[in-house]
Amino acid sequence: MKGIQIFLFVFVxxxxxxxxxxxxxxxxxxxxISGYGKIDSILDSGVKxxxxxxxxxxxxxxxxxxxxxxxxxxxxN
Numbered sequence: 001m002k003g004i005q006i007f008l009f010v011f012v013x014x015x016x017x018x019x020x021x022x023x024x025x026x027x028x029x030x031x032x033i034s035g036y037g038k039i040d041s042i043l044d045s046g047v048k049x050x051x052x053x054x055x056x057x058x059x060x061x062x063x064x065x066x067x068x069x070x071x072x073x074x075x076x077n
Contacts, residue, residue: 005070
């Protein structure tokens, strides 16, 4: 049972990586910001970077919760 939980953690980690990459490539990358003159590209890059950092934080938080759940179950057994 312990091995299955670790494989589940790795599986969820890979799913989050694939979903995150898919979101960034298909939704966020084509997004453009215009109407601010010369700072359009800087603002556009900044917003995309901020969204990517938020996704990374959410993914790390999610994986941390899953890891804690798995290891607490292993300690109880």
